[in-house]
Amino acid sequence: xxxxxxxxxxxxxxxxxxxxxxxxxxxxxxxxxxxxxxxxxxxxxxxxxxxxxxxxxxxxxxxxxxxxxxxxxxxxxxxxxxxxxxxxxxxxxxxxxxxxxxxxxxxxxxxxxxxxxxxxxxxxxxxxxxxxxxxxxxxxxxxxxxxxxxxxxxxxxxxxxxxxxxxxxxxxxxxxxxxxxxxxxxxxxxxxxxxxxxxxxxxxxxxxxxxxxxxxxxxxxxxxxxxxxxxxxxxxxxxxxxxxxxxxxxxxxxxxxxxxxxxxxxxxxxxxxxxxxxxxxxxxxxxxxxxxxxxxxxxxxxxxxxxxxxxxxxxxxxxxxxxxxxxxxxxxxxxxxxxxxxxxxxxxxxxxxxxxxxxxxxxxxxxxxxxxxxxxxxxxxxxxxxxxxxxxxxxxxxxxxxxxxxxxxxxxxxxxxxxxxxxxxxxxxxxxxxxxxxxxxxxxxxxxxxxxxxxxxxxxxxxxxxxxxxxxxxxxxxxxxxxxxxxxxxxxxxxxxxxxxxxxxxxxxxxxxxxxxxxxxxxxxx
Amino acid sequence: xxxxxxxxxxxxxxxxxxxxxxxxxxxxxxxxxxxxxxxxxxxxxxxxxxxxxxxxxxxxxxxxxxxxxxxxxxxxxxxxxxxxxxxxxxxxxxxxxxxxxxxxxxxxxxxxxxxxxxxxxxxxxxxxxxxxxxxxxxxxxxxxxxxxxxxxxxxxxxxxxxxxxxxxxxxxxxxxxxxxxxxxxxxxxxxxxxxxxxxxxxxxxxxxxxxxxxxxxxxxxxxxxxxxxxxxxxxxx
Numbered sequence: 001x002x003x004x005x006x007x008x009x010x011x012x013x014x015x016x017x018x019x020x021x022x023x024x025x026x027x028x029x030x031x032x033x034x035x036x037x038x039x040x041x042x043x044x045x046x047x048x049x050x051x052x053x054x055x056x057x058x059x060x061x062x063x064x065x066x067x068x069x070x071x072x073x074x075x076x077x078x079x080x081x082x083x084x085x086x087x088x089x090x091x092x093x094x095x096x097x098x099x100x101x102x103x104x105x106x107x108x109x110x111x112x113x114x115x116x117x118x119x120x121x122x123x124x125x126x127x128x129x130x131x132x133x134x135x136x137x138x139x140x141x142x143x144x145x146x147x148x149x150x151x152x153x154x155x156x157x158x159x160x161x162x163x164x165x166x167x168x169x170x171x172x173x174x175x176x177x178x179x180x181x182x183x184x185x186x187x188x189x190x191x192x193x194x195x196x197x198x199x200x201x202x203x204x205x206x207x208x209x210x211x212x213x214x215x216x217x218x219x220x221x222x223x224x225x226x227x228x229x230x231x232x233x234x235x236x237x238x239x240x241x242x243x244x245x246x247x248x249x250x251x252x253x254x255x256x257x258x259x260x261x262x263x264x265x266x267x268x269x270x271x272x273x274x275x276x277x278x279x280x281x282x283x284x285x286x287x288x289x290x291x292x293x294x295x296x297x298x299x300x301x302x303x304x305x306x307x308x309x310x311x312x313x314x315x316x317x318x319x320x321x322x323x324x325x326x327x328x329x330x331x332x333x334x335x336x337x338x339x340x341x342x343x344x345x346x347x348x349x350x351x352x353x354x355x356x357x358x359x360x361x362x363x364x365x366x367x368x369x370x371x372x373x374x375x376x377x378x379x380x381x382x383x384x385x386x387x388x389x390x391x392x393x394x395x396x397x398x399x400x401x402x403x404x405x406x407x408x409x410x411x412x413x414x415x416x417x418x419x420x421x422x423x424x425x426x427x428x429x430x431x432x433x434x435x436x437x438x439x440x441x442x443x444x445x446x447x448x449x450x451x452x453x454x455x456x457x458x459x460x461x462x463x464x465x466x467x468x469x470x471x472x473x474x475x476x477x478x479x480x481x482x483x484x485x486x487x488x489x490x491x492x493x494x495x496x497x498x499x500x501x502x503x504x505x506x507x508x509x510x511x512x513x514x515x516x517x518x519x520x521x522x523x524x525x526x
Numbered sequence: 527x528x529x530x531x532x533x534x535x536x537x538x539x540x541x542x543x544x545x546x547x548x549x550x551x552x553x554x555x556x557x558x559x560x561x562x563x564x565x566x567x568x569x570x571x572x573x574x575x576x577x578x579x580x581x582x583x584x585x586x587x588x589x590x591x592x593x594x595x596x597x598x599x600x601x602x603x604x605x606x607x608x609x610x611x612x613x614x615x616x617x618x619x620x621x622x623x624x625x626x627x628x629x630x631x632x633x634x635x636x637x638x639x640x641x642x643x644x645x646x647x648x649x650x651x652x653x654x655x656x657x658x659x660x661x662x663x664x665x666x667x668x669x670x671x672x673x674x675x676x677x678x679x680x681x682x683x684x685x686x687x688x689x690x691x692x693x694x695x696x697x698x699x700x701x702x703x704x705x706x707x708x709x710x711x712x713x714x715x716x717x718x719x720x721x722x723x724x725x726x727x728x729x730x731x732x733x734x735x736x737x738x739x740x741x742x743x744x745x746x747x748x749x750x751x752x753x754x755x756x757x758x759x760x761x762x763x
Contacts, residue, residue, distance in 0.1 A: 003536045027760055117588060119692075120580045134728050140735065141743045142762075149759035153752060161744065168731045178632055178715030180684055180722070187723035198762040208688055211585050215692060216718075219711055223629050231576065253576055286581040319536060322563050322610050326583055342534040372535040401689060405664070406584060409608055420536070519576070522569040 003319075003417075006342075006371055010381050010418045013344035014389065022349045030356055037359040037366070039423075040309050040458075045279045050507040052500070053303040053441070062276040063307065066291060067298045068504060069515030071497050073236045073249050073258060079492045081247065081262035085111040085227070086484035087477070088248060088261050090234040090293065091269035093121025094210070094466065095449025097217035098473025099267045099480070100226050108481035110226050111261060113250055115233035115288055115518055119218040122271055122286050122450065123469060126210025127329040127402060129202030130470075131463035132167035134189050138199040140164040147464060150196040150353045151429075151457020154306065159455040162436050163464075163471045170470045171203060179216050180205055192334055194462040196353035202463045207329050207402045210466065229261075233518050234292065236497060237266060237300050237445065240490035245300065245445035247492055262492055264484035265444045267476050268293035269469075272428040272450040273310075275520040281425040282325030284313055292516030293451035297432050299500045302440040305453040306430025311460055314339075314357040316424020318379040320410045325424050329403055330462050332382060333357075336390055340381040340418065341369040347380075355459045358423040371420055379422035384414040427465065429456050438476030444483060446476035547613035564591055564606035564617055578619040584608040587693035590663070593617035603663045603695045623698045625705040628712065638716040639678040642709070649709050650676045651702040658696035658706050664689040668696045668706045675713045680721060684714035 025033060035041050046058045050068055059067070087103040089096050092114030100112045114120060133143040143164040148155050171189065175181065181203045182190040193200040205212035221228070229250065236249040238260070247262040270293030274285025283289070298304060315330065317323035333339070333350040339357070341347055341364045348360035361380050364370055370378040387395050396415045397404050407414050431453030438446040449469045456464065504511065547560045549567060556571040565582065568575050580588030589606035596614025606619060628645035635641050642649060649672065658668035666689055674682045687710040696706040734740070750758070 001533065001535060001537060006534060006536060027756075116576070116580060120586060120588065122581070125581050125583045125585045134725075134731050136727070139740060139743070141740055141747055144747065145755075145759050145762060148755065149762060153756055153759070157748060161748070165735055165740075168728055168735060171728055172732060175722075175725070175728075176633065176719060178718035180688075180714065180718045183723070183725070188725045188727045206688055208585075211691065212688065214586075215690070215711060216715055218692075219627075219715065220632070222627055223631065225629070284583065286583070286586070287579045321561060370534065374535060374537065402585075405689075406608070410610065519574075522566075523574045524570050524572050 007381070007417055009342070009344035010340050010383055011385070013340065014383065014386055017338055017340070017346055018386070018390070020346060022346055024349045024352050025356060033359045033363065034355055037362040038355055039279050039281070039312055042279065046308065050509055051503045052298055053301055054307070057308070059307045060278040062278045063273060063291060063294070065513050066276070066295050066515040066517060068509045069295055069513040070501065070504065070511045071236055071299070072514050073494065073497070075494060075498060077249065077258055079238065079260050079494070081492065082259040083111055084262040084489065085109045086264050087267060087480045088113065088263035089267045089269060090248065091271060092118040093269060093271055093449065094123030094213060094217065094469035095473040096269035097221050098470050099269055099448050099477035101217070101220060101224060102474045102477030103481040104224050104226055106478060106481035108484055111229060111263070112221065112226050113229040113232045113234060113261070115231065115253065117230050118221060118228055119214050120286060120288055121214065122289060123210045123466070124214040125284070125286065125327065126466050127207040127327070128194060128331055129192060129204035129209045129463050130466035131194060131197065131201045131461065132171050132203055132467060133164065133199070133201055134168060134171065135191055135199065135201070138201055140167065142199055143167070143201060146197045147461045148457070150459055150461035152459060153457065155457035156454035158436050159434070162475070163455060163467060166471045167467055170467065170474070174213065174216070174470070177216050177220055179213055182206065192331070193351070194334055195330055195351045195357065196461050207331055207400045213466065234296065235516060236494065237296050238492045238494065239300060239496045241493045241495045243301060244443040244490055246490040260492060262489055264487050264489055265446065265480035267438070267446040267448055267480055268297060268432070268451050269448045269473065270451045274425050278310065278425060281312065282316060283425040284316055284325055284327040285425070287519065290517040290519065291428070292518065293447060294431065295515035297440060297442065297445060297447065300442050300445065300496050302442045302445060303433045304431065305433045306458060307453065309429040309458045310425060311354055311427035311429055312358045312423035313426035314354055314361055314423055315382055315421040317419065318377040318422045319373050319420040320412070321375060322410060323406065324377065326406065327424065327426070328382060328419060328421050329400065331400060332384060332387065335387055335399065337386055338383040340383050342371050343369055353459055354462065361423055365422065373420070377422065379420040381418040382421045383418045385416060385418060388415050427460055429458055429460055430454070434472070436475065437479035438472045439479065446480050448472040448476040547611060549611050550616035552618045558611060560612065561610050564593070564604065564609045564611055565589055567611045568606070577621070578606065582607045585691055587691035590620040590693040590695050591617050592620055603661050605663050605691070605693065620695065623694050625694065625697045625708060627705070627708050632715055632719050635716065635720065638720050639680065642675060642712065645712065646704070646709050648702055648704050652676070652704060653702055655701055657699035657701070661695045661699045663693060663695060664691060666690060671710050672704060672706050675709050680713040680717040683710050684717040687711070687714055
């Protein structure tokens with residue numbers, strides 16, 4: 001059927017829906033809904049990990065294979081270092097830049113290595129904003145409780161308390177670097193309400209919050225003359241043979257040569273796993289989101305946590321084809337946009353947590369109330385024109401310029417027509433277990449940002465990721481710098497990798513899966 | 527159920543009649559499905575893309591590309607992850623341009639509007655050719671932005687360039703060797719760091735936390751068992 005015909009029901013039901021209020025689900029209903037429809041509960045997608053620090057625990061098959069994977073580095077590689085530093089930061093996104101800047105400010109010699117360019121990350125795409133409790137009606141404690149509720153009470157309390165309490169000083173730091181957060185008329189920071197939050201707490205830079213932060217941090221990394229190794233992928237960590245991290249083997253992606261960086265401390269800020277396309281989901285993630293840090297730190301003995309739970313962002317584009325997987329910002333729902341099924345009905349409180357909203361969209365589609373595309377996708381409507389009806393013409397263009405532009409390129413005017421969405425693989429809720437200074441179970445190995453786990457519990461609250469990156473980037477940077485200054489460079493060995501290979505053999509795990517994966521194989525080769 | 531399913535299906539030309547188109551990638555012809563993005567066309571043609579790829583969402587500016595459509599002499603710009611291919615299109619990705627970025631300490635700038643001319647002495651030499659504006663895939667009025675920066679209207683620059691993904695396509699076209707994106711970034715950062723009000727409420731909150739205003743509440747919450755916490759959380763609206 002013609003798309004405009006199908007959209008008619010959204011236009012027709014708009015006025016009636018505007019009068020409607022939908023309650024949020026009670027805790028018991030939430031649990032039933034999630035268990036029945038959330039992809040985290042699809043048994044067949046999971047299997048136990050055969051060996052290593054998390055042996056016997058279940059995760060998705062795609063990730064289990066990489067965690068048990070084999071090293072790409074020849075075991076007889078000459079480990080004479082080509083570079084030496086106090087702090088090696090792996091990853092050039094928000095957490096990596098924050099870590100590098102704070103470590104360097106302490107006088108540490110820092111190297112920042114990234115497999116693509118400085119700034120390649122998911123951070124740059126973050127549109128919704130950054131949760132920080134700054135208003136009089138709000139407090140860090142309320143922020144803590146909201147996050148805990150969103151995370152199904154599984155969050156590490158200490159990690160979470162530190163994050164919410166350091167939020168305001170992080171905002172101050174970013175402002176001092178020139179980040180332009182939206183303001184109220186009186187000069188105070190403007191806050192928006194995010195899904196799953198009881199108070200408006202999102203600091204934003206229109207719908208370009210991540211881009212604005214990344215532009216500034218990248219520029220500052222250059223101003224501070226931090227040594228960069230771009231197009232250099234970390235492929236193995238090095239240890240002193242007694243379990244302490246002492247550096248890494250990197251691969252120059254231009255000539256494929258391996259080289260060694262001796263580092264008194266290493267900070268992994270390698271991000272998430274969207275490009276593994278777990279369970280066949282499209283993803284909103286950047287090209288390099290392949291879970292490299294998880295695989296490398298697992299081989300070195302770092303314990304992972306909550307790696308059986310992932311966040312499927314409720315609103316990934318499913319139409320047009322070119323935008324599949326791309327994110328439609330949560331801001332639309334924050335500002336009152338409705339989710340509407342093929343019958344013109346709302347079916348969930350749009351501001352419930354991401355896992356609840358995603359599960360309810362999957363329910364509508366599985367029960368035949370979705371809208372199909374001919375390429376085999378299915379979705380529900382997000383009523384964008386409603387925002388224009390509520391807040392006046394031009395609202396979308398003013399508050400969501402990035403999204404307007406994204407659709408305009410394909411001839412779709414979101415001010416006039418609703419858009420079709422379905423959950424998209426968005427975030428790895430868990431990761432490497434860390435303490436409040438970002439240190440993993442492996443001494444001198446720090447992990448910051450999406451690669452780390454525990455803070456977000458089993459479902460990250462919208463807007464908490466940007467804050468996580470900044471707070472734990474900073475804390476790991478400061479701690480690593482202090483550690484490096486009081487310590488000396490340890491031996492460089494791959495003994496832990498050899499032990500891991502033996503374990504793999506013992507458990508009859510094939511040596512053919514190489515990890516880290518670095519990039520998805522999209523180029524058509526036949 | 528099946529009924530509902532066919533009823534609620536969107537017609538998609540590209541799926542109804544899958545069509546191949548011929549495009550020219552850096553001078554070589556390939557047949558690729560119509561309507562896929564430029565970056566997907568590169569993959570379809572078997573090319574690995576490492577330089578010139580990033581977020582795939584139109585935000586990171588890594589995939590700056592020149593393209594020309596059939597029978598049109600005009601060479602345009604786009605982000606490869608955001609542009610759909612069409613028959614007869616030619617395109618090439620643009621390698622990073624060796625622009626000079628000024629190094630400065632944002633906190634220590636004494637007279638940042640004047641310092642612009644020391645850091646980027648070429649900024650006032652714009653000859654109004656408008657090539658930068660035409661080159662911008664984000665449709666920013668780049669030329670106007672450069673002039674605003676030169677006249678010290680950093681606020682306007684910061685607003686105009688909020689869309690800027692730093693792809694750098696405005697740089698190689700400038701006949702005065704200005705790097706407009708870098709000039710704009712400088713102006714925007716300065717606007718934020720030096721010419722925007724300090725938010726009072728934020729300062730207040732930082733002080734409250736330092737003074738231990740929440741100490742008792744924390745003590746109460748951190749002592750709660752899971753059941754008590756769940757109850758408190760359930761009460762949040």
